[in-house]
Amino acid sequence: MNEAxxxxxxxxxxxxxxxxxxxxxxxxxxxxYVADSGFVPYGEKPPELICQRSRAIAEFLLAQGAKALVLACNTATAAAVADLRAHFPVPIIGMEPAVKPATLATRSGVVGVLATTGTLRSARFAALLDRFAGSVKVVTQPCPGLVECVERGELSGPQVNALLARYTQPLLEAGCDTLILGCTHYPFLRPALRQLLPSHVHLVDTGAAVARQLRARLAELDALAQGPAQPTRLWSSGDATALERVLPLLWEGNATAESLSV
Structure with missing residues (x-):
């Protein structure tokens, strides 16, 4: 199982x-890795559909021999992680906006959140605020259009900059000095955000924390691989050639994408 x-x-x-x-x-x-590009973005989809898609993709990945699953999506975690954990016996790692580290990092007492509509509306996000926000003011901003820009490989330029300026302006006006990137697409927009935002504004996301949590769970089960790792395999439920076109911008090393019908 270790090398799975x-x-x-x-x-x-x-x-x-x-x-x-x-x-x-x-x-x-x-x-x-599965990109469910045939159903992107999840943020505007009903939770029931996201849960259905998540279960179908989980079944596919387990059929490929996966020893653990990572829901690399805040919206999918909110909608489906409890269902997946109830149905599948492997470790399942979800993710959520970095409210706790952001509230610890802020000096102004105001934290901004850039996220999808689905994440911000979820009960899971509301519970995060109840648990960690305390006296910190959390200002949320849904960001329609940003996911689609990243999907096209459009990480800078007039359209991206205009959207980022529109979405960050109310957060800056509210006094936020810490900005949560509450969607896994948004870390790819860090360079554009850094050019746009004042230097004192701190950007926070949870990708590294998810990796650490995965390592901890595998270590608990004595399931860490010794290597060497096999080449990464990628599938898309949409246009696999479109995924291959943007891979050089988003992924280091040579990789090809396979079509997935789920």
Whole structure:
């Protein structure tokens, strides 16, 4: 079981930001990745559909021999992680916006959240605020359009900059000095955000924390791989050639994408 792969999935290419963190922390692990690009973005979809898609992709990855699953998507975690844990016996790692580290990092007492509508509306996110926000003011901002930009490989330029300026302006006006990137697509927009935001604004995401949690769970089960890792395999439920076109921007090394019909 130790040398079995880890399965990771997201609504599209955003989860590659988490996959990069996993590969950096756990270089001996073989990795499988599914981009559910035929249904991107999850953030505007009904929770029932996201749960259905998540279960179907989980079954596919387990059929490929995955020893653990990572939901590299805040929206999918909110909608489906409890269902997946109830149905499948392997470790299942979800993710959620970095409310706790952001509230510890802020000096102004105001934290901004950039996320999808689905994440911000979820009961899981509301519970995060109740648990960790305390006296910190948390200002949320849904960001329609950003996921689609990243899916196209559009990480900078007039359209991206205009959207980022529109979404960050109310957060800056509210006094936030810490900004949570609450969608796995958004870390790919860090360079554009850094050019746009004042230097004192701190950006926070949870990709590295998810990788550490995966390592901890595998260690508990004595299931860490010794390596060497097999080449990463990637599938897309949408246009696999479109995924291959953006891979050079989002993923280091040579990789090809296979079509997935689930």
């Amino acid at each position: 792969p880890v399965g990771v999935f997201d609504s599209g290419v955003g989860g590659l930001s988490v996959l990069r963190e996993i590969r950096q922390l756990l270089p001996t692990e073989s990795l499988l």
